[in-house]
Amino acid sequence: DGGITQSPKYLFRKEGQNVTLSCEQNLNHDAMYWYRQDPGQGLRLIYYSQIVNDFQKGDIAEGYSVSREKKESFPLTVTSAQKNPTAFYLCASSILSGGDAEAFFGQGTRLTVV
Amino acid sequence: ILNVEQSPQSLHVQEGDSTNFTCSFPSSNFYALHWYRWETAKSPEALFVMTLNGDEKKKGRISATLNTKEGYSYLYIKGSQPEDSATYLCAPGGNAGGTSYGKLTFGQGTILTVHP
Numbered sequence: 001d002g003g004i005t006q007s008p009k010y011l012f013r014k015e016g017q018n019v020t021l022s023c024e025q026n027l028n029h030d031a032m033y034w035y036r037q038d039p040g041q042g043l044r045l046i047y048y049s050q051i052v053n054d055f056q057k058g059d060i061a062e063g064y065s066v067s068r069e070k071k072e073s074f075p076l077t078v079t080s081a082q083k084n085p086t087a088f089y090l091c092a093s094s095i096l097s098g099g100d101a102e103a104f105f106g107q108g109t110r111l112t113v114v
Numbered sequence: 115i116l117n118v119e120q121s122p123q124s125l126h127v128q129e130g131d132s133t134n135f136t137c138s139f140p141s142s143n144f145y146a147l148h149w150y151r152w153e154t155a156k157s158p159e160a161l162f163v164m165t166l167n168g169d170e171k172k173k174g175r176i177s178a179t180l181n182t183k184e185g186y187s188y189l190y191i192k193g194s195q196p197e198d199s200a201t202y203l204c205a206p207g208g209n210a211g212g213t214s215y216g217k218l219t220f221g222q223g224t225i226l227t228v229h230p
Contacts, residue, residue, distance in 0.1 A: 033218060042120075099206070
């Protein structure tokens with residue numbers, strides 16, 4: 001079955017540590033996205049990538065880093081520089097478009113900093 | 115940051131009621147408008163993607179309209195059912211100027227609860 005897989009579902013991290021969230025898709029999509037959701041807020045865009053080895057900052061990129069070495073994979077690293085990393089993180093993908101292609105989402109990763 | 119406003123923030127209706135929500139977005143450089151439904155414990159799923167002014171799309175009891183000149187879209191649900199309970203998200207996609215090619219920016223969502 002084609003889809004987009006995020007792992008792990010729940011993640012706990014100690015303050016000051018970097019952590020990497022995995023996102024893999026087998027939909028052959030060129031574009032991939034990372035969003036963050038906080039309670040009472042919508043989805044805020046962290047980073048997005050239209051093609052391998054290229055990515056753009058979204059609206060809240062500070063404290064995060066990404067890589068796009070393979071078409072199928074778009075891992076997100078939450079660094080110790082992120083002031084408030086506890087949140088729900090969603091990954092999405094779509095065919096390459098100017099913005100009119102439907103996005104497909106993973107199940108999300110809930111990150112808690114302890 | 116693109117300013118996308120959805121209203122109301124939350125809505126409680128009785129089964130059988132019809133309801134509608136609004137998504138407001140900057141009309142300049144419009145490219146596309148997406149609607150998604152996000153049920154609890156599931157992933158968001160696309161309902162509609164609209165690109166043309168005056169566009170109207172329908173899927174079962176749910177329909178949406180688009181006004182790109184004034185920058186708003188309405189989502190309608192006719193005869194709400196408990197299974198319609200979800201968060202409904204809108205997102206302008208990209209922009210015609212090209213500076214946000216492919217970017218998908220979401221509003222904060224409308225939380226709909228349909229009571230039996």
